Amino acid sequence: MESFEIFLAAQPGLEGALLAEVREAGFAEPVAVPGGVTLQGSWPDVWRANLVLRGAGRVLARIASFRAMHLAQLDKRARKVDWAAHLRPDLPVRVEATCRQSKIYHDRAARQRIERAIAETVGAPIAEGEDAPIRVMLRIEDDLAVISLDTSGEPLHRRGHKTFVGKAPMRETLAALFLREAGFDGTEPLVDPMCGSGTFVLEAAEVARGLLPGRSRSFAFETFGSFDPAAFAAMKAVAPRDTDLLFHGSDRDDGAIRGAVANAERAGVADLCRFTRAPVGALQRPDGPPGLVMVNPPYGERIGNRKLLFALYGSLGAVLKERFSGWRVGIVTSDGGLAKATGLPFGPAGPPVAHGGLTVKLWLTGPLG
Numbered sequence: 358m359e360s361f362e363i364f365l366a367a368q369p370g371l372e373g374a375l376l377a378e379v380r381e382a383g384f385a386e387p388v389a390v391p392g393g394v395t396l397q398g399s400w401p402d403v404w405r406a407n408l409v410l411r412g413a414g415r416v417l418a419r420i421a422s423f424r425a426m427h428l429a430q431l432d433k434r435a436r437k438v439d440w441a442a443h444l445r446p447d448l449p450v451r452v453e454a455t456c457r458q459s460k461i462y463h464d465r466a467a468r469q470r471i472e473r474a475i476a477e478t479v480g481a482p483i484a485e486g487e488d489a490p491i492r493v494m495l496r497i498e499d500d501l502a503v504i505s506l507d508t509s510g511e512p513l514h515r516r517g518h519k520t521f522v523g524k525a526p527m528r529e530t531l532a533a534l535f536l537r538e539a540g541f542d543g544t545e546p547l548v549d550p551m552c553g554s555g556t557f558v559l560e561a562a563e564v565a566r567g568l569l570p571g572r573s574r575s576f577a578f579e580t581f582g583s584f585d586p587a588a589f590a591a592m593k594a595v596a597p598r599d600t601d602l603l604f605h606g607s608d609r610d611d612g613a614i615r616g617a618v619a620n621a622e623r624a625g626v627a628d629l630c631r632f633t634r635a636p637v638g639a640l641q642r643p644d645g646p647p648g649l650v651m652v653n654p655p656y657g658e659r660i661g662n663r664k665l666l667f668a669l670y671g672s673l674g675a676v677l678k679e680r681f682s683g684w685r686v687g688i689v690t691s692d693g694g695l696a697k698a699t700g701l702p703f704g705p706a707g708p709p710v711a712h713g714g715l716t717v718k719l720w721l722t723g724p725l726g
């Protein structure tokens with residue numbers, strides 16, 4: 358079967374976490390690179406990566422690469438790509454091009470060569486806007502042109518369940534990788550005392566039940582000539598696991614709780630989730646074995662006032678120390694000073710990760726004494 362390079366995008370800072378997930382999912386010889394993970398594979402690997410990986414932001418298939426020193430050469434090589442094997446004449450295609458440190462330096466001129474090759478070989482309409490269902494990317498770096506197909510379509514954090522997003526939601530892909538960094542593997546309960554739309558709780562419950570993150574959505578690759586619907590349906594047919602674990606979310610905001618409940622219902626994990634409207638001071642330890650408290654409290658730059666936030670983080674820390682012995686705690690925040698204000702015994706912070714225009718880090722404790 359035809360093999361090519363597959364690129365799995367990760368939020369910079371979390372490439373190592375994605376690499377661990379990709380390895381665990383059984384993909385052959387993945388390598389972490391800045392901004393993601395690459396591997397060699399074929400179309401079934403592309404489908405499976407989109408379907409099963411919780412941490413990948415999108416999956417690109419690198420369908421051609423060649424040296425191009427000038428536009429005429431790009432033009433000629435672009436026409437040799439077997440576009441008809443991938444694209445359909447009825448689906449609009451958007452082309453994006455970037456040139457770096459190359460003789461071809463004009464992004465727009467380069468893009469037009471690819472657009473023309475597609476229009477003249479497949480006849481697909483070329484679209485300008487964001488909503489074209491199919492995206493082709495050209496990157497020319499050091500005179501090496503690489504052409505990729507975006508096989509995901511809508512970014513993969515849109516799993517198709519979380520229609521309520523709240524005030525400062527965390528992307529599902531980011532939440533999944535932070536959970537992994539915190540050692541969560543679906544075999545312990547989880548509590549998020551500032552759960553907003555419930556992202557951590559939903560991701561955790563889905564992992565525990567063995568649900569595939571891409572089970573409810575469609576993907577761009579389903580329109581490609583290489584797609585085999587029966588083989589993909591077989592990949593999707595995974596029986597859920599039984600679990601006795603419960604996943605708890607609370608938030609002081611009533612709308613957030615209503616939204617989180619609705620999201621859990623859509624995701625098919627409502628029976629594993631318990632959402633309560635409560636301020637952090639009223640947080641109670643769930644019955645049963647200890648697990649992980651995972652929380653993404655507000656931070657000053659986005660909502661609220663930093664002085665009040667010191668008090669909030671302080672009371673979060675006090676409640677956890679008092680009532681959650683044996684539990685581990687993970688806090689995602691942009692502000693190391695606020696993390697320290699919890700008084701919790703964190704190890705060194707994780708790598709900086711871009712989130713919502715800021716840089717956040719994961720602060721993690723061992724089991725509390």
Ligand SMILES: C[S@@+](CC[C@H](N)C(=O)[O-])C[C@H]1O[C@@H](n2cnc3c(N)ncnc32)[C@H](O)[C@@H]1O
Nearest residue numbers: 526527551553554556608609610636637653655
């Ligand atoms: C950054 S958001 C969390 C977003 C969440 N991770 C998500 O993906 O939707 C912070 C949340 O903390 C909640 N919050 C703020 N102060 C609180 C308090 N004292 N007790 C409980 N929740 C609080 C807010 O209502 C908000 O939903």
